[in-house]
Structures are given as C-alpha cells and as structure tokens.
Amino acid sequence: MKNNVKIARVQVNLTQQQLAEKIGVTRQTISLIEKGKYNPTLKLCLDICYTVNKTLDEIFWIEKGSDESEKD
Amino acid sequence: MKKIKDERLVLQNLKNIRIAFIIQTIGIIGILAYDLITKGFDGMRDNPLWMVFMITGIVTAYLSMNISVDHEEESKSPKRGLVISLSVVGAISIVIGLLVSITDGYNVLDGVLMGGILLACGLVPVIYIYFLRKKRQDDI
Numbered sequence: 001m002k003n004n005v006k007i008a009r010v011q012v013n014l015t016q017q018q019l020a021e022k023i024g025v026t027r028q029t030i031s032l033i034e035k036g037k038y039n040p041t042l043k044l045c046l047d048i049c050y051t052v053n054k055t056l057d058e059i060f061w062i063e064k065g066s067d068e069s070e071k072d
Numbered sequence: 073m074k075k076i077k078d079e080r081l082v083l084q085n086l087k088n089i090r091i092a093f094i095i096q097t098i099g100i101i102g103i104l105a106y107d108l109i110t111k112g113f114d115g116m117r118d119n120p121l122w123m124v125f126m127i128t129g130i131v132t133a134y135l136s137m138n139i140s141v142d143h144e145e146e147s148k149s150p151k152r153g154l155v156i157s158l159s160v161v162g163a164i165s166i167v168i169g170l171l172v173s174i175t176d177g178y179n180v181l182d183g184v185l186m187g188g189i190l191l192a193c194g195l196v197p198v199i200y201i202y203f204l205r206k207k208r209q210d211d212i
Contacts, residue, residue, distance in 0.1 A: 025078040038080055 002066075004059045006034045008052040023047045100125050134200065141204040150205035154198065161194035 009019050009030075016034075020027045025044065032038035033048075040048070049056055076082055100121050107116040116122060169187025173180045 026081065029078050029080045032080065041079055044079055 001036050001039055001060075002062055003033065003036065004054075005030070005048060005052075008048075008054050008059050009034075012052050014052070019048070019051060022051050097128075134197070137197070137201055137204060141201065141208055150202055150209060153205060154202040157198040157201070158195075161191060161198055165191040165194065 009016070014022075016030045017027045020030045023030075023044070024047075029038060029040075029044075033040050033044075045056060045060055049059055052059070076085065103121055104116050104119065104125060107119050111118075165187040168190055169183040171183075172178050172186045173183025
C-alpha cells in the first residue's frame with residue numbers, strides 16, 4: 001500500500017527511530033509501512049497521524065484502483 | 073524481557089506459534105501412528121498423547137464454531153436451527169438406545185444409559201451453537 005508517511009515524517013523533522021519511539025512500535029515497522037510492505041491497523045495509522053499532525057486521508061488515502069498491482 | 077507491543081511483531085509471533093503448533097501436531101500424530109502400528113489401537117489409546125490429541129481436536133472444533141456461525145447465511149433463525157438439531161440428536165439417541173437395548177447381552181438400562189450419554193454429548197454443541205447464533209443476531 002502506497003502512503004505518504006515518509007514525506008509527513010520528514011516535514012516534522014523526525015527520524016524513523018524517533019517516530020517509532022513516540023508511537024511505541026519498532027523502527028522496522030515504520031520502515032515497512034513507508035515502503036508499503038506492511039499493512040498497519042487503523043489504530044496504528046491514527047497514532048502516526050496524531051504524531052505527524054496530519055489527517056488520515058492526507059497520509060493514507062489512495063485513489064480507487066490506483067493500487068491494484070500492489071495488493072497483498 | 074520487555075512485553076512486545078508492536079502490532080506487527082505480535083502478529084508475526086502468532087504466525088510463528090501456528091508453525092510450531094503444526095510441527096507439534098505432526099509429531100503427536102507420528103507418535104500415535106507408531107503406537108498404532110506397534111501396539112494396536114488399544115495400545116495407542118493408552119498413550120496420554122491420545123488424550124492431548126483428542127482434547128485439542130475438541131477445543132479446535134468448538135473454537136471453529138465461532139467462525140462458522142459468522143460465516144453462514146443470515147437467513148437462518150436460531151430457534152429453528154435449535155429445534156431441527158434437537159430433533160435430529162434426539163432421534164439418533166433414541167434409535168441407538170433402542171438398538172443397544174435389543175442387542176443380546178445388554179438390557180434396557182444399558183440402552184437408556186447409552187442413549188442418554190449420546191443425547192448429553194449432542195446437546196452441548198447444539199446449545200452452544202444456538203447461543204452463538206442468538207448472540208450474533210442480537211449484535212446486528
């Protein structure tokens with residue numbers, strides 16, 4: 001799943017490690033989410049949004065059909 | 073050791089446990105099969121692993137009822153299902169009870185006992201399913 005976590009994280013000057021610590025997950029999980037290789041739960045998505053001061057659709061919204069090749 | 077809070081790792085951990093469970097089950101089946109070949113059916117049942125295997129099977133069956141109730145079509149009314157299941161279980165118990173009591177070497181008491189045991193064993197899952205369906209209907 002494509003998302004804008006990396007852009008939003010860089011905008012608030014956080015490293016993967018710092019973001020991970022604030023949310024309470026491991027750095028690897030953040031890395032996998034940014035690469036689109038892990039599908040986070042809604043709760044984790046919200047935690048990320050709160051931390052980088054963005055809304056869910058700014059970070060995770062994708063147009064219908066634009067992600068079909070990457071379904072997992 | 074710290075408790076794992078990362079949801080991805082928790083999920084991964086569950087998947088690992090599933091693999092371990094599969095290996096364990098294969099091991100138990102292997103040991104039981106070995107006992108079956110070398111000591112026969114009664115020898116296999118003497119092995120405490122047989123009990124473990126049976127209990128695990130029963131627990132799995134009950135847990136999977138939770139899933140199949142959610143999976144089935146909505147149209148079924150719980151009461152109707154309960155009545156049908158009860159009559160089937162009752163009919164089977166009565167037939168088996170009758171057959172046992174007319175068999176040589178067994179008396180009527182044995183038939184009643186056998187039928188009663190079957191009825192009790194059949195009632196538990198039937199009532200459990202009824203409560204699961206009823207709960208699901210109330211949840212909507």
